[in-house]
Amino acid sequence: MTKVAVVGAGVMGCAAAWALAARGAEVTLYEQFGAEHTRGSSHGRTRIFRLAYPEELWVELAQEALAGWRELELESGRDVLAPHGLVELCSSVDVSSRDVLAARGIEHKLLDRDELRAHRVELPDGWVALWQPDAGVVLADEARHAFLDVAQPNWETQHRVESLDALDAEVVVVTAGPWITELVPDLPVRVTRETVAYFARDGTPVPSVVELDDESRRHAMYALHDPKFGLKAGAHHAGHVADPDVEEPADPVIVARIVEWVRERFPDVDPHPVAADSCLYTSTEDESFVLERRGRLVVGSACSGHGFKFAPAVGRRLADLALG
Ligand SMILES: Cc1cc2nc3c(=O)[nH]c(=O)nc-3n(C[C@H](O)[C@H](O)[C@H](O)COP(=O)(O)OP(=O)(O)OC[C@H]3O[C@@H](n4cnc5c(N)ncnc54)[C@H](O)[C@@H]3O)c2cc1C
Structure with missing residues (x-):
């Protein structure tokens, strides 16, 4: 039985533990804080899950996930x-994921303004709305627990790993999120502190909403169901470069930007936020992920603010790299 140490119990570490345990490895999972800490990237009730991306590689990975x-x-x-x-x-259908979804035979359709209003979302003049039903939210806290329930790893909380060499394991999987460069210094990533805000909303959950940027075709503003308050909304890659060891609250300037967007897109929602929170992104320039083997190390990092939805697929790739 291969002894594998996994450093960092965010969603990627938990998913790696799950995939490694399924392949018969003896897994020890190390986490510097407590099991329910809110200092990294994976805490909270929900994250957007979607198959729709304008690039085929992400659609394929989302289907696998x-x-x-x-x-x-x-x-x-x-x-x-x-x-x-x-x-x-999107401002035009050419920016949207329509062509990739059609090529892969994934159900989708364009909605007119009235059809979108039935979902209680408002369409800007001249824009298009693409509906994709195989999407919604991942229940984030539940997901981490589900991975751990199934994997049953040896599990050490409040254990900050200072030296990877000192770990008693044949393979070490490093999923340290925003702290990754303390353990793997040469990774081309940057850490930013991002802000989300919550709004009171009752009734049927809203679909997840992503607004794509014209040039990058990545999401800019986004919203999703929150089981506690009703609506969660945020601005992708709007935050400042951050030190993960320094705790900071939500940024009021970004909250104000989110409020304006919610006011325009969700006319039936009270635009006064009931809560706000911050969370860390670890990003590469092109929002790709780092999944690679370096001798005894496997590095799993840089989920660039859109990684949660892919966790089962990322966990399996890390297990493949670790076990060969
Ligand atoms: C505001 C926000 C909104 C997002 N929205 C979405 C979304 O809608 N959809 C989506 O798919 N993704 C989304 N994401 C991205 C997703 O949440 C992240 O990609 C994912 O959570 C990254 O997980 P991780 O395990 O890599 O990092 P983390 O969750 O940060 O986990 C790393 C863990 O390693 C531990 N650690 C670090 N160093 C050490 C050490 N030396 N010893 C022991 N433990 C250590 C840390 O304490 C931490 O628990 C969002 C992220 C944020 C911040």
């Missing part, structure tokens, strides 16, 4: 996906 989430639900007996659907808002 969807199958993985379904397997995890069966294995753990927990619900981890809530399928409220996705609305992609």
